[in-house]
Amino acid sequence: MTAEMLELTATQAAAAVRSGELDAGELFEVYRARAAEDSLNAFTWVADQVPASPKAAGTELGGVPVAVKDLFCTEGVPSQAGSRILEGYRPPYTATVVQKLADGGAPLLGKTNQDEFAMGSSNENSGFGPVLNPWDRTRVPGGSSGGSAAAVAAGMAPWAIGTDTGGSIRQPAALCGIVGMKPTYGACSRFGMIAFASSLDQAGPLARDVSDCALLLRHMVGHDRRDSTSLEFPEQIALPSAGDLKGIRLGVPEELVGAEGGVDPGVRKNFDETVALAERLGATVEPCRLPHAPHALSAYYLIAPAEASANLARFDGVRYGLRVDGSAGLGEMYSQTRSAGFGAEVKRRIMLGTYALSSGYYDAYYGTALKVRTKIADDFREAFSRFDFVVTPTSPWTAFELGAKLDDPLAMYLNDFCTVPMPLAGIPAISIPSGLSDGLPVGFQLAGPAFSENRLLEAAFALEQSIGFDGSPARRSGGEA
Amino acid sequence: MSVADYEPVIGLEIHVQLGTRTKMFCGCELSFGDEPNVHTCAVCLGLPGALPVTNARAVHYGIMIGLALGCDVAEHSQFHRKNYFYPDLSKGYQISQYDVPLCRGGRLGDVRIHRVHLEEDAAKLVHVGRSGRIHGSDRSVVDFNRGGTPLVEIVTEPDLHSASDAREWLGLLRTTLRALGVSDVDMSQGSLRCDANVSIRPRGSDVLGTKTELKNMNSFRFLHDGVLAEIQRQADLLDAGEQVVQETLHFDPVSGRLTPLRSKEEAHDYRYFPEPDLVPLVATPEMLEAARAALPELPAARAGRFERELGLSAERARELAFRAELADYYEAVLGSDGGAVDPVAVANWIPQLVERIGSETDPANSQVSPSSFASLVELVSARRISRDAGRQVLSTLVAEGGEPEAIVAREGLAAVSGEDSGLAEIVAGAIAAEPDAAEKVRGGNEKALGPLVGHVMRETKGRADGGEVRRLILSQLGL
Amino acid sequence: MLSREQVQHVARLARLELTEEELDRMASELSKVLDHIEKIRELDLDGVEPTSHVIEVVNVLRPDEPEPSLPLEVALASAPEPVAGGFGVPSPGAGADPS
Ligand SMILES: [Mg+2]
């Protein structure tokens, strides 16, 4: 039974529970057991029992459990954002998105490992150790939502949620061979999400296929009075069914797929094949221009650290979390606590952001970045006047070796080259597995205008059907070491 | 030069706690001396993942204050983060306003308003000494009840030129805010807090001197004494050929001394940037109309009306209008008898009442009802009782209330005058009793009337009308 | 190129304590990243409005109605130094002025 259960997608499992063929408690226990044996270090906490009342049968999500990135606050459950400064912290409240999923019938399976405060593209910046890629345990799963991506790819979770600030859902999804989506900014409440960069952070689904992605997203979106920047989603998220791409106009931005992005040849080859497939499915494909996209990375690495430098100021050892406190004074308590609690990358970004905001440099750095952000949004608006979607490789590379880029921050930042422009413009984008390169998954990214999620899911579904990617190898290697 | 040869230049920075029910960005109720940390939540404790949502009434009050001070309300303003570390600041930044405040410009009395903006208050930090968990180290305790209370910060232009002007203007501001009903503006409770920027320059010069900032002058007297002391200190420095250094000073009301606050080793750099968790504020026509509709008549306007329509002197008009409770009582008195009583006479009697009930008491809470106050004033105006008798009646009213007519009858205070009052006989008696004085008066020495009048008054216990007594004396002396 | 002194100043602003060699590494790493970032300063951005929020929404306001606060024991549950119903901290130096 277990084996068949694992082969069911979340959508299929939910349907089976609703029709009574499958017992939600049993399903939960199967995944709970696999998560508990996690040998990828994908989980930082796993539920020790089936939740008291998995109101399964009545609900659309059918009691199919969800893995949740560590940075979502979950009442009474460790919520550490991958940081030692929050080790063991148990919040008194639950994030809106997690609550909506529970209400929709997806109980909490566990909390997943991540780069500390979502700052990273390899999950090696976690205060609780790196996550291994189920396709090759010597390689990274991507980040920052690496635990969620690895857990789904390895069949330790039916589906998961993460957050995307500069690519933190799409890039690990690509490197782990699953589907990941960053919704329109404001579509999902940020209340209860431990903030990295408030004007960019968005919660989103990581799933085995596009249909699971759509079903989970349906229960994540919606206005929340506790988040001033949250918006009512204009329509219900539909379950995709498109068989082709007839009439869909795809734009390929040379600035992102060309040499400048340093896109790996194998990845580029797979991208071109996927584009050709799209044409066979009826799409028209033309080059398009995003003149400022090459500068997105620079703008991103000023705006995100600047906001982070303020968002992380609350970790001061006064009200919760780590405190390092000799009998020294207040100033020492602050700096010793923060220096001991934050990892190297977090310190680096706090420094970068503090510098970018400091007097005398604001206009040159932060102020300039906000203007570049305007131009990037204009570029997309222009592109979407002629195209339905812009398509790129999700990541310039496939999963790289653990440690390969650790001592070169800039090289690590280049991971996000193709994924940072979208959050800067607040628009949605999805990454689907488009095949393998040297046995490692490659991701294909589609980005559309604000609130085009339904059309994106339809197009991604049509492509997915004809690509026929097989993720089962990762699930087989999955739990077992 | 003496201190008188310098012109002080003073600007005020006032923080007003708004009288909303809940905090600026969360639903916690405001605290009034409750146990520590019982009015906190994820938002005002700055817990990870919590987000602020702006209190609509705080914005409404902010706009009311802006309109009352004649400011331009920005149609598009923005919250910023002001970054600094301090234990009373839960997030490591204060949500405030920076380059686009809610209101700009304006004026109150003779002082121009620079800006009015919204922000959140800090928590309370209480020093508990060396009793902390860690032996031998000096500890403090943070109480977040106050953290996040809505504040309006009002910054004036440097238009004040003396300590007493500063005190008087702050009084006008407090009356105005109280009239608006947006705050209880109680300095002793910290709901009205004032910092002062002080510099001096040789009279006649128009270059500004180096200014110092005096923090938390938390009473009208401290503001006055602190500014006075700082003006003297700066004058002494300049006279000694020294420089005034730009610094923040703390005034110790006990010693009267000003001590510099040790500013932290690194210079302040607040790294303001737009608060990404909050969307811009747009003052819509509806919001402006609602604020305008909520404005009461303001003290300055009321004083003008008293002057124009009721004929009061400028200073008497302000004396009443700038203390709302006096002005309210005054208008109640005028209203109590269908407008028969003379407004100027009533206004002139109010200080007598204040003198008897004390300036801290609201006359509305005294024994003296507006209608009995009105009939008292009428009795005097109609000369049915003398001014002295009127004062006696007022004292009785203040002590035990009642009706003036009844008191006059009971205590026999009715004016002694007219044919059958026996006043003529008393005057004759006085002339007989004071022959020398009478002689002098006959000799044309008006001053000598004193003893004669005094005698009559003693006889009549002050109930006779001074004017009539003089008339009778002169006629009986054949003058 | 960021100087050690600049890095030291920024670290103080951010309340981070960096060891000598952390300072050096930070200086070179940040300089490298900034060299890359510098490029955007060559763009012609005259008259371009800055974008701090990507959504158009304005005036998101909350009615002035109380919501339940946390029980004291919950508020203090994670406090490193709970004392006298509050959050204990080392006292700021006498007269230290935050704002
Ligand atoms: Mg202020």
Ligand SMILES: [Zn+2]
């Ligand atoms: Zn609160």
